[in-house]
């Protein structure tokens with residue numbers, strides 16, 4: 669292993685990496701040769717850290733979500749491939765009314781990590797009694813969709829990104845750029861399901 673790869677492996681521990689990992693198992697089209705180094709980020713902190721280190725060491729890297737829009741050549745990727753499996757979903761605030769039956773939620777402000785698939789996002793909204801139908805039928809992850817999906821772009825209130833200087837910050841969708849930003853999470857205002 670060359671010295672740059674060794675440094676990045678040492679920063680998380682060898683057990684967190686796979687070496688020469690075939691990528692075909694991670695893409696929807698089931699194609700793709702091996703990644704020299706493969707890492708799964710489970711939290712935003714891990715995602716930020718691995719990208720910062722790769723940039724500092726000038727290791728070529730590639731980030732993906734659920735892999736429904738990527739095609740990797742049989743030659744594979746001679747660098748670091750990062751699978752985004754960040755999965756946190758947290759309710760930031762709720763609006764509602766107190767009635768004799770308890771607190772009725774009208775809408776909630778929710779932050780969802782970029783690695784969460786739209787399917788998991790819908791499951792979460794359903795579990796909270798929130799409106800999910802408008803998110804149905806969108807394949808892929810929150811992060812993979814944020815640059816592309818007009819509906820998601822129009823629904824998101826703010827987006828947390830890692831910028832090209834490796835600073836995490838909150839931006840509006842109108843300045844979002846795939847060249848400058850890694851999506852970390854999105855904040856959505858979601859209404860209660862009408863029953």
Ligand SMILES: Cc1cc2nc3c(=O)[nH]c(=O)nc-3n(C[C@H](O)[C@H](O)[C@H](O)COP(=O)(O)OP(=O)(O)OC[C@H]3O[C@@H](n4cnc5c(N)ncnc54)[C@H](O)[C@@H]3O)c2cc1C
Pocket residue numbers: 696730731732733734735736737738752782783807808809810811812813814816849850851852
């Ligand atoms: C049935 C079906 C219909 C589809 N219809 C469309 C369509 O109409 N239009 C369309 O464009 N696509 C479509 N797709 C492709 C794909 O599902 C979407 O583009 C989706 O947004 C990809 O999400 P993903 O998480 O799988 O992204 P991936 O395939 O994992 O990645 C796609 C790209 O997004 C980048 N990316 C992923 N996560 C992040 C992140 N957190 N920050 C920065 N960049 C990131 C990756 O680097 C890569 O360049 C369709 C797919 C299916 C299966």
